[in-house]
Amino acid sequence: MTAEKGRGATLNGESRRFNMPERVADGDWLDALPEIDGAPPRRRTEVAVEHPRTIINRNNSPDIAFSQSINAYRGCEHGCIYCFARPTHAYHDLSPGLDFETRLFAKPNAAELLRKELSRKNHMITPIAMGTNTDPYQPIERDWKITRQCLEILWECRHPTYVTTKSDRILRDIDLLASMAREGLVAVMISVTTLDPVTARTLEPRAPHPLRRVEAIRELSQAGIPVVASISPIIPAITDHEMESIVARVASAGARDASYIPVRLPHEVAPLFRAWLEEHYPDRAAKVMAIIHDIRGGRYNDPNFGSRMRGQRVWADLIRTRFQKARNRAGFTGERLTLRTDLFRKPADDQLRLF
Numbered sequence: 001m002t003a004e005k006g007r008g009a010t011l012n013g014e015s016r017r018f019n020m021p022e023r024v025a026d027g028d029w030l031d032a033l034p035e036i037d038g039a040p041p042r043r044r045t046e047v048a049v050e051h052p053r054t055i056i057n058r059n060n061s062p063d064i065a066f067s068q069s070i071n072a073y074r075g076c077e078h079g080c081i082y083c084f085a086r087p088t089h090a091y092h093d094l095s096p097g098l099d100f101e102t103r104l105f106a107k108p109n110a111a112e113l114l115r116k117e118l119s120r121k122n123h124m125i126t127p128i129a130m131g132t133n134t135d136p137y138q139p140i141e142r143d144w145k146i147t148r149q150c151l152e153i154l155w156e157c158r159h160p161t162y163v164t165t166k167s168d169r170i171l172r173d174i175d176l177l178a179s180m181a182r183e184g185l186v187a188v189m190i191s192v193t194t195l196d197p198v199t200a201r202t203l204e205p206r207a208p209h210p211l212r213r214v215e216a217i218r219e220l221s222q223a224g225i226p227v228v229a230s231i232s233p234i235i236p237a238i239t240d241h242e243m244e245s246i247v248a249r250v251a252s253a254g255a256r257d258a259s260y261i262p263v264r265l266p267h268e269v270a271p272l273f274r275a276w277l278e279e280h281y282p283d284r285a286a287k288v289m290a291i292i293h294d295i296r297g298g299r300y301n302d303p304n305f306g307s308r309m310r311g312q313r314v315w316a317d318l319i320r321t322r323f324q325k326a327r328n329r330a331g332f333t334g335e336r337l338t339l340r341t342d343l344f345r346k347p348a349d350d351q352l353r354l355f
Helices: 026-032 086-092 098-102 110-118 146-156 168-182 197-203 210-222 240-252 269-280 285-295 313-330
Strands: 016-019 046-049 056-058 068-070 103-106 128-130 161-165 186-191 227-234 257-262
Touching: 086 098, 086 269, 098 103, 110 146, 128 146, 146 161, 146 168, 161 168, 168 186, 168 210, 186 210, 210 227, 210 240, 227 240, 227 313, 240 257, 240 313, 257 313, 269 285, 285 313
Parallel strands: 046 103, 068 128, 128 161, 161 186, 186 227, 227 257
Antiparallel strands: 016 046, 056 068
């Protein structure tokens, strides 16, 4: 998973960079696994402070459930080799490889910007998604707490919100999420890619143990917070054999439903992923890449609406059929989680909030 490191980046002329002290990352539990030779390399995380001019991103994609999103960070410490967001680091002259995992950007003024944007007359009252391009509960959230600050604003304004993460750190905010859930204002998606710690060791090296994520589903569900499990990405010949067992496991933990996306490898992710396969699964690297190539219609990434989320051809049809059967056995009914939009109220005036 080596990659040439970038030369650094300055955003809007308002970035400053400093080194975070070495600390336990979410994936350091993997050091203790006796069945794995060697420990994952420790990375020193470097964080740049970014002051963007806006915080709500908007899209018109017809195949995703939201049109607005917030990303409190750029890059992600979890280091998932398949992450489709890796190429975004190249925009800042940084590598989609190790730089994406270790040279991060935090947006400490995100909550302030969110308050201002929710105050605008033309703001659309539709769910805002958190965790679309970077995990809002990655390890640096412990120190920066930007995700929690944004949730506090969204709760204050009674604004509907989707949260996607693969970290049980979300349980820190269960108080806010439970309050929002009681008003029909939030739904959470927890990503469970594999239940095998040996696979997780290299696939998602600094993400929490898969069973911690399953337990997070259980605790959130018990608190009345609707949770969907994301079995994504499904990687043929690497994780697809676990599909049925993961669906059954998350159902028993209280998930309302499960969804999936076959792996897609945009731009620089394809060679990074191929290098990972050749290092960890040399016996099947060519086979895996060939199947992905077929699923993606003769490419490694299909950006077209509709097919990009489900793939195409025989392998994609097989995965779809198996997944649907697993959902049926688990008792999932395809219930659509609809969030309320009628409770929104504009943020209180800053002066009035002093009294």
